[in-house]
Amino acid sequence: MRILLVGAGGVGDAIAKIAATRNFYELFVVSDYDLSRAERTIEWIANRHGRDVAAKFLAAKIDASSAANVTELCKAHKVDFVINAVEPKFLPTVFSGAFTAGVNYLDMAMSLSEPHEADPFHLPGIKLGDAQYALHDQWERAGKLALVGMGVEPGLSNVFARYAQDYLFSEIDELSIKDGGNLTVVDDQGNEIFAPSFSIWTTIEECLNPPTIYERSKGWYTTRPFSEPEIFEFPAGIGAVECVNVEHEEISMLPRNIKANRVTFKYGLGEEFIGVLKTLHKLGLDATKLQRVRSAQGPVDVAPRDMVAAVLPDPATIGPRMTGKTCAGLLVTGKDKDGRDRATYLYHVADNAETMADIEAQCVVAQTAFNPLIALELIAEGTWKGAGVMGPEEFDAKPFLDLMSSSTGYNIKWEAQERLPASPLRHP
Amino acid sequence: MRILLVGAGGVGDAIAKIAATRNFYELFVVSDYDLSRAERTIEWIANRHGRDVAAKFLAAKIDASSAANVTELCKAHKVDFVINAVEPKFLPTVFSGAFTAGVNYLDMAMSLSEPHEADPFHLPGIKLGDAQYALHDQWERAGKLALVGMGVEPGLSNVFARYAQDYLFSEIDELSIKDGGNLTVVDDQGNEIFAPSFSIWTTIEECLNPPTIYERSKGWYTTRPFSEPEIFEFPAGIGAVECVNVEHEEISMLPRNIKANRVTFKYGLGEEFIGVLKTLHKLGLDATKLQRVRSAQGPVDVAPRDMVAAVLPDPATIGPRMTGKTCAGLLVTGKDKDGRDRATYLYHVADNAETMADIEAQCVVAQTAFNPLIALELIAEGTWKGAGVMGPEEFDAKPFLDLMSSSTGYNIKWEAQERLPASPLRHP
Numbered sequence: 001m002r003i004l005l006v007g008a009g010g011v012g013d014a015i016a017k018i019a020a021t022r023n024f025y026e027l028f029v030v031s032d033y034d035l036s037r038a039e040r041t042i043e044w045i046a047n048r049h050g051r052d053v054a055a056k057f058l059a060a061k062i063d064a065s066s067a068a069n070v071t072e073l074c075k076a077h078k079v080d081f082v083i084n085a086v087e088p089k090f091l092p093t094v095f096s097g098a099f100t101a102g103v104n105y106l107d108m109a110m111s112l113s114e115p116h117e118a119d120p121f122h123l124p125g126i127k128l129g130d131a132q133y134a135l136h137d138q139w140e141r142a143g144k145l146a147l148v149g150m151g152v153e154p155g156l157s158n159v160f161a162r163y164a165q166d167y168l169f170s171e172i173d174e175l176s177i178k179d180g181g182n183l184t185v186v187d188d189q190g191n192e193i194f195a196p197s198f199s200i201w202t203t204i205e206e207c208l209n210p211p212t213i214y215e216r217s218k219g220w221y222t223t224r225p226f227s228e229p230e231i232f233e234f235p236a237g238i239g240a241v242e243c244v245n246v247e248h249e250e251i252s253m254l255p256r257n258i259k260a261n262r263v264t265f266k267y268g269l270g271e272e273f274i275g276v277l278k279t280l281h282k283l284g285l286d287a288t289k290l291q292r293v294r295s296a297q298g299p300v301d302v303a304p305r306d307m308v309a310a311v312l313p314d315p316a317t318i319g320p321r322m323t324g325k326t327c328a329g330l331l332v333t334g335k336d337k338d339g340r341d342r343a344t345y346l347y348h349v350a351d352n353a354e355t356m357a358d359i360e361a362q363c364v365v366a367q368t369a370f371n372p373l374i375a376l377e378l379i380a381e382g383t384w385k386g387a388g389v390m391g392p393e394e395f396d397a398k399p400f401l402d403l404m405s406s407s408t409g410y411n412i413k414w415e416a417q418e419r420l421p422a423s424p425l426r427h428p
Numbered sequence: 429m430r431i432l433l434v435g436a437g438g439v440g441d442a443i444a445k446i447a448a449t450r451n452f453y454e455l456f457v458v459s460d461y462d463l464s465r466a467e468r469t470i471e472w473i474a475n476r477h478g479r480d481v482a483a484k485f486l487a488a489k490i491d492a493s494s495a496a497n498v499t500e501l502c503k504a505h506k507v508d509f510v511i512n513a514v515e516p517k518f519l520p521t522v523f524s525g526a527f528t529a530g531v532n533y534l535d536m537a538m539s540l541s542e543p544h545e546a547d548p549f550h551l552p553g554i555k556l557g558d559a560q561y562a563l564h565d566q567w568e569r570a571g572k573l574a575l576v577g578m579g580v581e582p583g584l585s586n587v588f589a590r591y592a593q594d595y596l597f598s599e600i601d602e603l604s605i606k607d608g609g610n611l612t613v614v615d616d617q618g619n620e621i622f623a624p625s626f627s628i629w630t631t632i633e634e635c636l637n638p639p640t641i642y643e644r645s646k647g648w649y650t651t652r653p654f655s656e657p658e659i660f661e662f663p664a665g666i667g668a669v670e671c672v673n674v675e676h677e678e679i680s681m682l683p684r685n686i687k688a689n690r691v692t693f694k695y696g697l698g699e700e701f702i703g704v705l706k707t708l709h710k711l712g713l714d715a716t717k718l719q720r721v722r723s724a725q726g727p728v729d730v731a732p733r734d735m736v737a738a739v740l741p742d743p744a745t746i747g748p749r750m751t752g753k754t755c756a757g758l759l760v761t762g763k764d765k766d767g768r769d770r771a772t773y774l775y776h777v778a779d780n781a782e783t784m785a786d787i788e789a790q791c792v793v794a795q796t797a798f799n800p801l802i803a804l805e806l807i808a809e810g811t812w813k814g815a816g817v818m819g820p821e822e823f824d825a826k827p828f829l830d831l832m833s834s835s836t837g838y839n840i841k842w843e844a845q846e847r848l849p850a851s852p853l854r855h856p
Contacts, residue, residue: 194710279707282622284739290724293738301724307735310721311712 001025001380004079004103006064006094008032010316011108011151012085013041014361014369018410020045020053022373024380029077031062044360064090070097079103081379083372088112088202095132095146104144104379106372108151110249113209116222121210124220127252128212132389140388150375150392151368152328152348153179153265154249156414160330160346161250161258163397168344168416172260172334177250178345180234180241180268181326183352183363185318194276195313197322197364201305204286207269207277211245214255214263225281226274232266234327235417236349241268253391260334280308319362325351326363333421341421348414370410374403429453429808432507432531434492434522436460438744439536439579440513441469442789442797446838448473448481450801452808457505459490472788492518498525507531509807511800516540516630523560523574532572532807534800536579538677541637544650549638552648555680556640560817568816578803578820579796580756580776581607581693582677584842588758588774589678589686591825596772596844600688600762605678606773608662608669608696609754611780611791613746622704623741625750625792629733632714635697635705639673642683642691653709654702660694662755663845664777669696681819688762708736747790753779754791761849769849776842798838802831 001024005012008030016030030038038059046054058077063069064086070093074082082098084091084107091111098105110129117125132148139146149155157177165172185195196203210222226244233240248265255263269277280286285308290301329347336342348367355366375392378384384395392400403409431453433440437460444458458466466487474482486505491497492514498521502510510526512519512535519539526533538557545553560576567574577583585605593600613623624631638650654672661668676693683691697705708714713736718729757775764770776795783794803820806812812823820828831837 275703276707276711279704283704283736285713285736287739291735291738293730293735295723295734296718296729297725300728300730302721302728302730302735304735304739306723307719307721307730307732308711308713310719311715311732 001081001376002027002029002077002079003081003083003376004029004031004074004077005083005085006031006062006070007084007086008037008041009085010361010365011368012083013037014359014365015083015085015372016041016057017045017048017359017361018370019373020049020057022377024377026056027058027077027079028056029058029060029073029079031060031073033061033063035059035061064094067093067097067100070094071101074098074101074103081106081376083376084108092131098146099135099139099142099144102142102144105146106150106375107148108155108368108372110149110154110252112205113247115210121222121224124210124212124222127220128247128249129252136389143387145379145386146389147375147379148389148391149249149253150372152371153177154253155368155371155392156328156348157250157330158253158392159397159400161254161332162393162395163401164330164332164344164346165258166397168336169332169334169342170337170339172258172332174262174264174331174333175250175254175258175260176263176331176333177248177265177329178232178234178243178268178331179266179326179328180232180238180243180270181324181364182234182238182241183322183324183326185313185322187321193313195315195318195321196273197315197318197326197362199315200309200312204277204280204305204308206246206248207267208281208286209247211247211265212251213245214251216255216261220251220255226278228264228266230266232268232331234268235345235347235415236325236327238325238327238349242271242274243268244274254393257391257393315362316365319352319356319360322352322362325349326367328367331419343419343421345417345419346414347417348412370404370412374400374410377403429509429804430455430457430505430507431509431511431804432457432459432502432505433511433513434459434490434498435512435514436462436465436469437513438789438793439796440511441465442787442793443511443513443800444469444485445473445476445787445789446798447801448477448485450805452805454484455486455505455507456484457486457488457501457507459488459501461489461491463487463489493521495521495525495528498522499529502526502529502531509534509804511804512536520559526574527563527567527570527572530570530572533574534578534803535576536583536796536800538577538582538680540633541675543638549650549652552638552640552650555648556675556677557680564817571815573807573814574817575803575807576817576819577677577681578800580799581605582681583796583799583820584756584776585678585758586681586820587825587828589682589760590821590823591829592758592760592772592774593686594825596764597760597762597770598765598767600686600760602690602692602759602761603678603682603686603688604691604759604761605676605693605757606660606662606671606696606759607694607754607756608660608666608671608698609752609792610662610666610669611750611752611754613741613750615749621741623743623746624701625743625746625754625790627743628737628740632705632708632733632736634674634676635695636709636714637675639675639693640679641673642679644683644689648679648683654706656692656694658694660696660759662696663773663775663843664753664755666753666755666777670699670702671696672702682821685819685821743790744793747780747784747788750780750790753777754795756795759847771847771849773845773847774842775845776840798832798840802828802838805831
């Protein structure tokens with residue numbers, strides 16, 4: 001396999017560093033708009049794993065906003081798989097550039113949504129991923145695979161859902177992804193500071209867009225932001241965190257292939273973070289529309305959300321000052337194989353101290369990065385195969401989870417924790 | 429009296445409009461950096477009160493950042509009193525321009541503070557007004573009066589304090605200014621929006637600087653922002669509002685001339701507003717230091733606080749969409765003339781519907797504007813006199829309050845409301 005990684009930011013950098021410990025590819029091109037970022041990643045690999053390992057890596061400059069440039073780079077290096085690790089706004093050009101080049105494609109976040117024009121808080125408009133699924137037939141006819149949403153969430157969460165359906169449950173009531181952590185960040189003096197572990201730009205987008213919910217009887221619908229708050233008890237010492245509905249890819253993806261009465265995504269933002277997002281929205285500081293403002297250079301036009309991103313610490317740089325764990329998981333409720341009520345939380349926990357030691361990446365980034373590599377390795381060996389625009393839940397979950405946890409594989413633990421079935425199976 | 433008003437913004441505009449109903453001056457020059465603003469004010473006066481009244485008014489262009497320009501305008505129009513109604517940052521130049529011109533001066537907010545370098549949350553650095561009081565001797569020697577802090581707070585609050593000392597109390601425990609309202613603002617669709625009634629720039633400055641407190645036994649000291657929260661019951665149907673300590677001029681001013689064990693300023697920000705300010709501070713969006721950010725014009729340097737001000741509605745324009753009342757007052761506790769415990773809240777309430785009808789100014793602005801005129805009228809008739817840098821509490825309060833409430837005067841009601849003396853007199 002010859003791979004082109006587009007984007008050497010936080011997640012891209014971590015993907016390349018983890019790839020350096022595996023052997024399923026011939027060539028790994030690390031590309032970025034800023035060539036020096038790509039070179040820095042490969043330099044780290046050379047220092048950690050030696051020049052021989054680093055020899056399979058190549059740095060390149062890319063303009064992800066140009067589909068033609070993506071196609072060109074694919075051809076120049078005869079790649080057969082593109083990994084898209086840039087901001088969602090560049091998804092259309094990377095996706096289409098890969099298609100034109102006639103190569104396979106993988107991403108970790110899907111095409112963006114558009115709210116319903118008339119009734120945004122009840123009806124979905126264009127859902128996350130809709131623009132990509134619309135091209136399924138073209139990809140299938142071309143005999144190429146676009147494996148979409150193959151990070152941790154979406155990604156590992158989809159694998160868990162498929163695993164639950166095939167191996168744990170006879171009937172699924174609800175698939176509810178629950179994501180939460182206990183991360184804290186300190187400043188140089190050791191005082192705790194407000195520093196989101198993930199791009200504030202994307203977090204605002206996820207949290208302030210109307211959350212989508214799927215119910216078998218109603219189909220997809222939306223609510224007001226921060227709906228259905230609940231306290232979820234996370235494992236591994238993380239403890240209770242306030243979770244609310246957010247818009248997320250799994251809600252578009254899972255109902256296409258997994259039979260469930262309800263699909264939700266609950267993000268453990270915590271009370272403080274929810275308060276911050278609500279305030280930003282109330283003041284209009286979440287807006288992406290340009291606003292005239294005075295500057296040292298005279299009156300200029302700035303998107304308020306860009307100002308918010310500018311004042312906060314860069315999430316890529318806070319790893320060394322961060323402490324704690326983050327948990328990504330899926331709570332499945334329904335009937336077990338014997339028809340009894342069952343509630344199982346399938347999850348993975350990343351500890352920042354460990355990911356910093358392993359690959360010098362903070363845990364939220366690292367937790368995303370290993371998943372695309374496991375998938376590519378299964379594809380390279382022929383275990384996973386397909387053509388068209390496909391989600392991770394369309395493939396057998398067992399080989400993925402085995403390769404993930406095996407000591408000759410990625411040696412990454414996941415758990416299935418039994419919970420008390422809280423409420424009777426709903427049949428809406 | 430020949431008056432030069434510097435600044436025809438919200439408060440300046442309202443001062444000129446109210447002045448048009450009085451007769452104690454020969455000439456009233458309305459000046460602004462934007463000449464058309466001054467002209468608009470005078471046009472309003474002509475329309476409302478006729479060309480004869482407007483004939484005493486003159487529009488002029490001024491650059492308040494230039495002391496020389498202020499001096500020049502004073503001389504050109506042979507004025508004997510300058511009213512400073514511009515942003516606090518121009519105070520030094522207007523104050524010094526008036527002194528150089530050899531004229532009297534009045535302002536409604538005093539020179540800015542500087543936090544203590546080593547221990548800002550316990551010790552005051554340079555207090556509000558310190559820079560002006562330092563020039564007292566020069567003003568006194570010149571035989572000119574600088575009447576400072578002569579708006580509503582400081583201003584009317586200082587008059588109330590002097591009145592309480594002379595006429596209501598034999599011994600004062602605490603002077604605690606309490607400011608609160610029940611103002612709401614709606615958008616074009618009638619939905620309630622977040623729209624501060626006063627400059628967000630100044631509000632952030634007042635509320636996020638360490639609040640100052642005076643105690644007779646300790647002198648002046650500071651605390652963390654938002655300290656000593658309490659629920660205060662405001663009169664006139666406003667009701668209970670959460671109030672917290674903020675930095676304010678009265679705390680520098682009153683202990684110089686009124687004997688009290690304690691002086692505080694509690695601002696009724698309400699829970700929501702306090703939450704917004706805390707969040708802005710947590711994220712660093714209150715900062716005035718320039719921050720590099722991307723803009724439509726390329727990378728630029730913007731003060732985050734300017735961005736916040738830019739996204740919020742301009743307080744000068746929200747009057748027509750505002751409903752409710754604002755209350756400025758002073759709670760005095762201590763012993764009455766017979767030695768019994770007494771607690772009296774002296775206050776003034778402004779109703780937005782009334783101030784809009786009277787002078788097309790929102791109530792927070794209007795409530796500030798009448799006070800300097802009452803003071804100038806008392807000075808013009810010789811009832812108040814003095815030389816040096818003096819606060820309103822240095823003059824007899826009775827003629828001020830009489831002129832304020834008299835039907836041949838300003839016809840503005842104030843009240844003295846008896847409260848239950850809550851706690852025994854402290855003697856720290």
